[in-house]
Amino acid sequence: MDKARWDELKRAAETRPTIASLFAGDEARAEGFSARFGDMLFDYSKTQLTDETLGLLMDMARDAGVETKRDAMFAGEVINETEGRAVLHTALRAPEGMKPEKLSDAEFGEVHTTLARMSDFASAVRDGSFKGQGGKITDVINIGIGGSDLGPAMGVLALAPYHDGPRTHFVSNIDGADIAEVMAALNPETTLVIVASKTFTTIETMTNAKTALDWMAAKVAEPAAQFAALSTSDERTAAFGIDASRVFGFEDWVGGRYSMWGPIGLSMMLAVGPDAFAEFLRGGHEMDRHFADADFRENLPVLLALVGLWHNQGCGHATRAVLPYDNRLSRLPAYLQQLEMESNGKSVAMDGAALEVASGPVVWGEPGTNGQHAFYQLIHQGTRTVPCEFMVAKEGHEPELAHHHALLVANCLAQSEALMVGRSLEEATAIMAEKGLTGAELKRQARHRVFSGNRPSTTLVYPKLTPYVLGQIIALYEHRVFVEGVMLGINSYDQWGVELGKELATALSPILAGEESDAGKDGSTRMLLGYLRG
Ligand code: F6P
Numbered sequence: 001m002d003k004a005r006w007d008e009l010k011r012a013a014e015t016r017p018t019i020a021s022l023f024a025g026d027e028a029r030a031e032g033f034s035a036r037f038g039d040m041l042f043d044y045s046k047t048q049l050t051d052e053t054l055g056l057l058m059d060m061a062r063d064a065g066v067e068t069k070r071d072a073m074f075a076g077e078v079i080n081e082t083e084g085r086a087v088l089h090t091a092l093r094a095p096e097g098m099k100p101e102k103l104s105d106a107e108f109g110e111v112h113t114t115l116a117r118m119s120d121f122a123s124a125v126r127d128g129s130f131k132g133q134g135g136k137i138t139d140v141i142n143i144g145i146g147g148s149d150l151g152p153a154m155g156v157l158a159l160a161p162y163h164d165g166p167r168t169h170f171v172s173n174i175d176g177a178d179i180a181e182v183m184a185a186l187n188p189e190t191t192l193v194i195v196a197s198k199t200f201t202t203i204e205t206m207t208n209a210k211t212a213l214d215w216m217a218a219k220v221a222e223p224a225a226q227f228a229a230l231s232t233s234d235e236r237t238a239a240f241g242i243d244a245s246r247v248f249g250f251e252d253w254v255g256g257r258y259s260m261w262g263p264i265g266l267s268m269m270l271a272v273g274p275d276a277f278a279e280f281l282r283g284g285h286e287m288d289r290h291f292a293d294a295d296f297r298e299n300l301p302v303l304l305a306l307v308g309l310w311h312n313q314g315c316g317h318a319t320r321a322v323l324p325y326d327n328r329l330s331r332l333p334a335y336l337q338q339l340e341m342e343s344n345g346k347s348v349a350m351d352g353a354a355l356e357v358a359s360g361p362v363v364w365g366e367p368g369t370n371g372q373h374a375f376y377q378l379i380h381q382g383t384r385t386v387p388c389e390f391m392v393a394k395e396g397h398e399p400e401l402a403h404h405h406a407l408l409v410a411n412c413l414a415q416s417e418a419l420m421v422g423r424s425l426e427e428a429t430a431i432m433a434e435k436g437l438t439g440a441e442l443k444r445q446a447r448h449r450v451f452s453g454n455r456p457s458t459t460l461v462y463p464k465l466t467p468y469v470l471g472q473i474i475a476l477y478e479h480r481v482f483v484e485g486v487m488l489g490i491n492s493y494d495q496w497g498v499e500l501g502k503e504l505a506t507a508l509s510p511i512l513a514g515e516e517s518d519a520g521k522d523g524s525t526r527m528l529l530g531y532l533r534g
Helices: 003-014 019-024 051-063 066-075 105-127 150-158 176-185 203-217 234-240 263-272 274-293 300-314 332-344 376-381 399-421 425-434 439-448 467-488 496-512 523-533
Strands: 034-037 040-043 139-143 167-171 191-196 227-231 247-249 319-325 362-364 388-393 457-462
Touching: 003 051, 003 300, 019 399, 034 300, 040 300, 051 066, 051 300, 051 467, 066 274, 066 467, 105 247, 105 263, 105 274, 139 203, 139 263, 150 167, 150 263, 150 332, 150 467, 167 176, 167 263, 176 203, 191 203, 191 263, 203 227, 203 496, 227 234, 227 263, 234 247, 247 263, 263 274, 274 300, 274 467, 300 319, 300 467, 319 332, 319 399, 332 362, 332 467, 376 399, 388 399, 399 457, 425 439, 457 467, 496 523
Parallel strands: 139 167, 139 191, 191 227, 227 247, 319 362, 319 388, 388 457
Antiparallel strands: 034 040, 040 457
16 A cells, blocks of 8 residues: 555545535536446536546556456455455356356356256245245245345345245344244244355354244254255255255355355345346346446446545545435445445555555445435534435336335435535525524524535436346445455455454353353453343
């Protein structure tokens, strides 16, 4: 990492012009600071980026080796250096004939064989030729957490209009409340349980899987026959008792939070069918080609990354809000929290040296218009600037409710406009004077109604939330994370930060059960243990 360049970026950010002045000085700003890929439009003109600062960021991207490292990733080089692995989730969506250079024919062949096995299994469940012990499968429970939950859970919700398979439920939390509620509502005789875990060791997933097995065993003669497994470990899935015919494997070069394109997407495939799932893969792959081929100024993942770095590392805005004006993307912010924060929330560079700039931002959000009636107050008038990433479809899935969609779109555009233009004290004063206020009360009330404006946002517009478009959106964000990670010089593909808490939880269990002493624990933990043990 070239610290001097980051300092240069920060200095440039200190004197950044207002968004309004940029529009005033350039009639073609919207065209110049937007990019299209197919039917998708990414507008980043409502930011304070200029040709100079964008040019600087592009130079930084080139100097950081984004192109070389991108090619290395697509080729299957070992770019996850701390775990000694390639990063090849893109191979899961690559059509036959598009084998990554370093991947063996056998491994690439296995990707397609597994996909075909998933399709056959999903079709058999969907058409009833694979049966539960009480008849056709009516419900599927996906048990998994993190990347083995968030992707398919987000995707099933996003593709609800295409959902014509069994009902799909997701259990992730170790809190028994999660699985208890799902089990209470279902008939084990017609339920398929999918245990989704890359490692097949994750405590939450294995505890929930065992509980589900007991629940199933109380009602059906062969409980494990209604279980499937998605994992990289054949030994552990076999030890659990799941027949190899219902085990769908993948390799360690697929990171958990990048895994919904392969076996981890089985619940999604069961819900929407193999054809729609294939469309999802096609969308992802087309975004891969775009990322690999397009010039930086036209390259959506690169632009999204540069805007992100500008706001966080350049301007010092430590959070970003993801605001889909698409209710079916309500789990997208949670999905992106793992994708972005588990990937780029690091303090050391790839070589182990301390990071000299801020790492990835805090990502959060909710669908519009709900967020408007909750936290947008802070976004519009709070003392912090929160860059907002709006997204909206041109067309909804409910033609009979087109008037709803028109209002949804109007709200989305109104928010980015309001953030940018704001409302001055003069305007607020005129409005309140019109209402009859005068003197000191007019001044006081007017001040509360001022919007500073000049608050940045981007807007991603797409034709309609189809499986294909969903694939494009997810791959777009994956590559954005990659570019940001490369430019920060960090490894976006490990997650050591989740380990310490796991180890301490394991050590605390016997103390909580009264089997071991709490000696050596800090005062706060001892007090909490004392309370919880009664
Ligand atoms: O929380 C850490 C993590 O390893 C995530 O990266 C991963 O998605 C999740 O746990 C689940 O892991 P597994 O699929 O191995 O159960």
